[in-house]
Amino acid sequence: MVGSDAVKCSECGSRNIHRDLNRGETSCGDCGVVMSESEIDPRSEWSSFDGDTSKVRTGMPTSFLFHDKGLSTDIDHLNKDYSGRSLGSKQRIQMHRMRKWQRRSRTSSSFERNMEAALVELSRLAGKMGLGKSVREEAAIMYRRALEKDLIRGRSIENMVAAALYLANQKLKTARSLDDFERHSRVSRKAIARSHKIIKSALKLRVEIAQPEQYVGRYANLLELPFIVEKEAIGIIDRARKRDLTHGKSPTGVAAAAVYIASRLTESMRTQREIADISGVTEVTIRNRYKELCGDLGIELD
DNA sequence: AAGACGAAAGTGGTTGA
DNA sequence: TCAACAACTTTCGTCTT
Numbered sequence: 001m002v003g004s005d006a007v008k009c010s011e012c013g014s015r016n017i018h019r020d021l022n023r024g025e026t027s028c029g030d031c032g033v034v035m036s037e038s039e040i041d042p043r044s045e046w047s048s049f050d051g052d053t054s055k056v057r058t059g060m061p062t063s064f065l066f067h068d069k070g071l072s073t074d075i076d077h078l079n080k081d082y083s084g085r086s087l088g089s090k091q092r093i094q095m096h097r098m099r100k101w102q103r104r105s106r107t108s109s110s111f112e113r114n115m116e117a118a119l120v121e122l123s124r125l126a127g128k129m130g131l132g133k134s135v136r137e138e139a140a141i142m143y144r145r146a147l148e149k150d151l152i153r154g155r156s157i158e159n160m161v162a163a164a165l166y167l168a169n170q171k172l173k174t175a176r177s178l179d180d181f182e183r184h185s186r187v188s189r190k191a192i193a194r195s196h197k198i199i200k201s202a203l204k205l206r207v208e209i210a211q212p213e214q215y216v217g218r219y220a221n222l223l224e225l226p227f228i229v230e231k232e233a234i235g236i237i238d239r240a241r242k243r244d245l246t247h248g249k250s251p252t253g254v255a256a257a258a259v260y261i262a263s264r265l266t267e268s269m270r271t272q273r274e275i276a277d278i279s280g281v282t283e284v285t286i287r288n289r290y291k292e293l294c295g296d297l298g299i300e301l302d
Numbered sequence: 303a304a305g306a307c308g309a310a311a312g313t314g315g316t317t318g319a
Numbered sequence: 320t321c322a323a324c325a326a327c328t329t330t331c332g333t334c335t336t
Binding site: 249285288 | 328
């Protein structure tokens with residue numbers, strides 16, 4: 001990494017930069033913007049099975065984001081050996097065979113071709129939605145398993161990738177609703193909803209249903225609200241749950257209302273319109289929810 | 303003028319016969 | 320498969336700051 005002077009957030013200028021080596025991500029601790037991804041993990045790999053701590057290989061740790069998990073070695077097209085000498089005809093024929101074999105093994109099976117196409121779409125969609133590497137990895141694993149179970153045949157890759165990403169997002173609680181997916185994917189929310197259920201049951205995945213708290217952090221971020229507001233909003237939701245005001249209500253609606261109340265209780269108030277815009281919940285619903293919450297929790301807004 | 307309010311009608315998803 | 324149902328949205332006129 002460069003000197004600390006150069007490490008400033010490109011968005012807000014903050015120096016509160018957080019580097020997550022596990023996810024290969026550098027992000028701003030204040031506004032949450034991800035500044036770079038897919039960095040090479042500078043640490044050596046510690047996993048060794050014989051107690052010997054020597055590095056087995058260098059480069060990035062293995063990742064499910066490459067269809068061959070990033071471990072393939074390229075056989076180049078020059079008929080030279082490592083020292084640059086030309087190869088004899090015998091070796092040349094052998095090299096030719098190896099290259100052909102390599103091409104086959106890497107992409108010729110329909111499985112690998114599908115996986116490759118899926119990963120391209122996965123990274124496109126995840127990038128567009130601002131989803132980090134851990135979610136992408138999780139989605140890639142789910143997709144791979146779905147592909148192994150032959151769930152993809154007859155359905156579009158685009159559709160199933162969106163479904164896998166949606167599931168991964170739920171599992172890792174990264175707060176993206178079906179509406180968010182519909183906004184960024186060409187696949188309809190209906191199709192994503194249907195496919196994600198198929199994957200979920202076939203892979204026997206247990207994913208907790210979304211809770212309002214999960215959305216608070218993201219909303220607060222998008223609204224550039226300080227952390228106290230976030231904390232306040234989570235407190236409100238906590239109390240609301242104890243009074244059973246959250247059951248059967250959409251988590252986004254509850255979260256949006258809680259953020260609205262919290263923002264009004266502090267100096268950094270946001271309008272219903274602003275919150276509606278970033279959350280995808282209408283002003284009317286925010287109103288209904290926040291009236292409910294204020295009434296039952298005895299919160300007074302001036 | 304902007305924001306908040308609430309009534310009324312419409313939409314899409316869930317549930318249970 | 321269908322109807323009933325609650326939550327949510329859309330639209331719009333009115334009130335408040």
